[in-house]
Amino acid sequence: MEGLGLGYLGAGIGAGLAVIGAGLGIGNVAASAAEGVARQPEATADIRTTMIIAAALIEGVALFGEVICVLLALK
Amino acid sequence: MKRINVQRTKALLKVFAVLVPLLLNGFSIAAASTEQLPGVSRNEVAAAPAPAVDAAHGAVAAPEEEKAGDVIMHHILNNREFAFPPFGSVELPEIKLGGFDISITKHVVMLWVVSAILLVIFSIVGAKYKKMTPSQAPKGLVNAMEALVEFIRTDVAKANIGKDYEKYLTYLLTVFFFILLCNLMGLVPYGATATGNINVTLTLATFTFFLTQIAALKAHGIKGYLAHLTGGTHPALWIIMIPIEFIGLFTKPVALTIRLFANMTAGHIVILSLIFISFILKSYIVAVVMSVPFSIFIYLLELFVAFLQAFIFTMLSALFIGLASAHEGHDEHEAGVASH
Numbered sequence: 001m002e003g004l005g006l007g008y009l010g011a012g013i014g015a016g017l018a019v020i021g022a023g024l025g026i027g028n029v030a031a032s033a034a035e036g037v038a039r040q041p042e043a044t045a046d047i048r049t050t051m052i053i054a055a056a057l058i059e060g061v062a063l064f065g066e067v068i069c070v071l072l073a074l075k
Numbered sequence: 076m077k078r079i080n081v082q083r084t085k086a087l088l089k090v091f092a093v094l095v096p097l098l099l100n101g102f103s104i105a106a107a108s109t110e111q112l113p114g115v116s117r118n119e120v121a122a123a124p125a126p127a128v129d130a131a132h133g134a135v136a137a138p139e140e141e142k143a144g145d146v147i148m149h150h151i152l153n154n155r156e157f158a159f160p161p162f163g164s165v166e167l168p169e170i171k172l173g174g175f176d177i178s179i180t181k182h183v184v185m186l187w188v189v190s191a192i193l194l195v196i197f198s199i200v201g202a203k204y205k206k207m208t209p210s211q212a213p214k215g216l217v218n219a220m221e222a223l224v225e226f227i228r229t230d231v232a233k234a235n236i237g238k239d240y241e242k243y244l245t246y247l248l249t250v251f252f253f254i255l256l257c258n259l260m261g262l263v264p265y266g267a268t269a270t271g272n273i274n275v276t277l278t279l280a281t282f283t284f285f286l287t288q289i290a291a292l293k294a295h296g297i298k299g300y301l302a303h304l305t306g307g308t309h310p311a312l313w314i315i316m317i318p319i320e321f322i323g324l325f326t327k328p329v330a331l332t333i334r335l336f337a338n339m340t341a342g343h344i345v346i347l348s349l350i351f352i353s354f355i356l357k358s359y360i361v362a363v364v365m366s367v368p369f370s371i372f373i374y375l376l377e378l379f380v381a382f383l384q385a386f387i388f389t390m391l392s393a394l395f396i397g398l399a400s401a402h403e404g405h406d407e408h409e410a411g412v413a414s415h
């Protein structure tokens with residue numbers, strides 16, 4: 001039972017770490033995009049597209065981590 | 076002006092017709108779970124023939140906290156039971172063919188429903204377009220669909236694929252509207268999210284994968300396609316580069332699969348968890364202060380996410396096709412290196 005408890009702990013901590021990583025990444029993307037738009041308002045459309053793609057890719061990596069954690073927790 | 080008002084009241088009445096039974100149902104269940112009923116009647120609640128609403132499950136699951144997780148998983152996962160809470164449920168038949176379970180499940184039915192709705196909507200829109208004169212402005216449903224189609228055409232397909240975008244436009248539009256409606260069906264009463272099933276998203280991503288490979292083969296030919304796998308490096312490095320590039324082909328569709336699946340599933344789990352908090356704590360105050368407002372907030376967020384994920388899937392499909400068929404980039408780069 002103790003081993004199983006540690007497994008749950010691992011899944012929880014893993015999910016938290018994945019969220020920290022994704023939060024930092026998407027935060028950086030959004031900050032840079034806001035800065036870019038402030039400097040060059042005419043490039044808003046391009047910046048938005050690039051930002052969404054980058055954010056989606058970062059989020060994808062984070063979701064890989066989350067899915068692994070869910071699988072661990074449900075095992 | 077008066078006609079608009081009539082239409083609006085009619086629409087409102089329709090909304091109420093759907094909402095009121097649901098609300099009443101929810102209230103009766105909440106009352107059943109919070110009142111201290113004797114054990115016998117609670118067993119009756121558990122043994123009722125149609126316990127299949129999320130809320131009804133909550134009433135059954137409330138006594139033991141561990142069960143909330145099971146109920147959430149039952150709601151998220153695919154099964155052969157189609158529940159229509161106040162009226163009972165329909166058990167779909169089990170079909171087996173050569174050892175494979177090919178029975179028609181909840182998510183399969185939702186896929187059919189979505190396809191049928193799309194067929195109806197676009198036949199209507201198409202028929203109306205044929206009747207219109209070129210100078211006439213579209214209105215109503217036609218206008219709404221035109222805005223979305225135009226958005227996918229210019230901002231997604233044209234921007235990412237380039238000059239040959241019209242060949243892929245049909246696929247991108249189909250996939251966008253299909254995913255969008257699948258996502259939205261999960262937010263409708265009695266609906267289920269077919270895109271919250273990894274098999275569905277994997278199938279959609281497989282289409283994108285094959286389309287990407289075909290686009291690459293068409294643009295570069297077999298020789299160029301194989302040369303691309305070497306990454307343009309020295310033959311001594313091929314033993315490392317070829318496996319890496321080969322795996323790289325498959326990571327893109329896998330990422331598409333997981334992204335859509337995890338996003339749709341996660342939203343539903345969050346909404347159900349928030350609802351279950353009030354059942355686990357058995358308190359009206361928690362329900363009013365926390366469960367209801369927060370789950371409404373997440374629900375509205377889910378509406379946005381449904382659009383966003385459909386857009387991102389389409390956008391990334393277009394991007395992958397564009398990257399696979401863009402030959403100018405490589406050639407110019409190599410030519411530039413050679414001329415230096």
